[in-house]
Amino acid sequence: MKNFFYLAVLLAAISCNSNANEPDPVVAIEHQAPFGTDTVGVKLKSVTFNGKLLIEYSYSNGYLSGYKKYVAFSKPRFFQTGIFTRNGGAPQKAEVLVAQITPETEFVSEKQDPRITMQYAPAKTDSIREVAEQDFLTSSTVNKTFKFNKGGFIVEEVASPSNGDGYVVTYVRNGENNVAQTYRVVKSQSAKTNKVEFTYDTKPNPFFDLGIDWEGNFTNYAVSPNNPLQEIVYNKDNRGVKSTYVYDYQANGYPKKITITRGFINVDGGEETDSPIVLDLQYY
Numbered sequence: 001m002k003n004f005f006y007l008a009v010l011l012a013a014i015s016c017n018s019n020a021n022e023p024d025p026v027v028a029i030e031h032q033a034p035f036g037t038d039t040v041g042v043k044l045k046s047v048t049f050n051g052k053l054l055i056e057y058s059y060s061n062g063y064l065s066g067y068k069k070y071v072a073f074s075k076p077r078f079f080q081t082g083i084f085t086r087n088g089g090a091p092q093k094a095e096v097l098v099a100q101i102t103p104e105t106e107f108v109s110e111k112q113d114p115r116i117t118m119q120y121a122p123a124k125t126d127s128i129r130e131v132a133e134q135d136f137l138t139s140s141t142v143n144k145t146f147k148f149n150k151g152g153f154i155v156e157e158v159a160s161p162s163n164g165d166g167y168v169v170t171y172v173r174n175g176e177n178n179v180a181q182t183y184r185v186v187k188s189q190s191a192k193t194n195k196v197e198f199t200y201d202t203k204p205n206p207f208f209d210l211g212i213d214w215e216g217n218f219t220n221y222a223v224s225p226n227n228p229l230q231e232i233v234y235n236k237d238n239r240g241v242k243s244t245y246v247y248d249y250q251a252n253g254y255p256k257k258i259t260i261t262r263g264f265i266n267v268d269g270g271e272e273t274d275s276p277i278v279l280d281l282q283y284y
Helices: 206-210
Strands: 044-049 052-060 063-071 077-087 090-102 107-119 128-135 140-148 154-161 167-173 179-186 193-204 226-234 240-249 255-265 271-273 277-283
Touching: 044 206, 077 107, 193 240
Parallel strands: none
Antiparallel strands: 044 052, 044 277, 052 063, 063 077, 077 090, 090 107, 107 128, 128 140, 140 154, 154 167, 167 179, 179 193, 193 226, 226 240, 240 255, 255 271, 255 277
């Protein structure tokens, strides 16, 4: 339930060169989902988490139009909705609605309240997108600028919150345009923090076409065209959390099962792993 706001979608564009004339509006943007106008090729239907329904996806005119997320009580209960609005393929708005839940009694309210809203504006350039994100829980807003390379892949995210310090996230891409590393720099500081490193397989990543992962979030998992095999999240002492991903693939190369093992890298460099979790993917 973390990072709801990373469902991330975009708004207005600004010139990528302040010394040059702003280019004419582009007709067809092919940036990665959910930023562009490409339709979803292979459509995910649902994902289960250790045998329990976690999320269901819905589509309209070839685009992801929403999702329903479930909480893993004794019987999975629907508690969260994501809604994506497009016009002629171009993103306009994304909303997240959440019900109140009480884990001790497995209570889920019938009413869902707005949690996050993101507004888009028509794109003007191929290299920059902006999104205005409103968080109803904290009554805060964040203006984010996403910068793309020539292939249409995100390479930088600049966040300017209404409260607190701004930051810049850099996405370092490899030759296949997968994110090999990300790190954050807070504007009032200079040190790199939140460093994450990845390695990948060569198979298609179904979440890349959606722009969100199995939690409904716009995360590192959803920004690379291939599937990660290993992810290491480093702390300030260069120790952290290591995740490994093992896949069972369909004939078309898309994964049908993901086995995830997470572990901590201790101060001696050794690893302590948790019990694996299993995601089963179903497609339309």
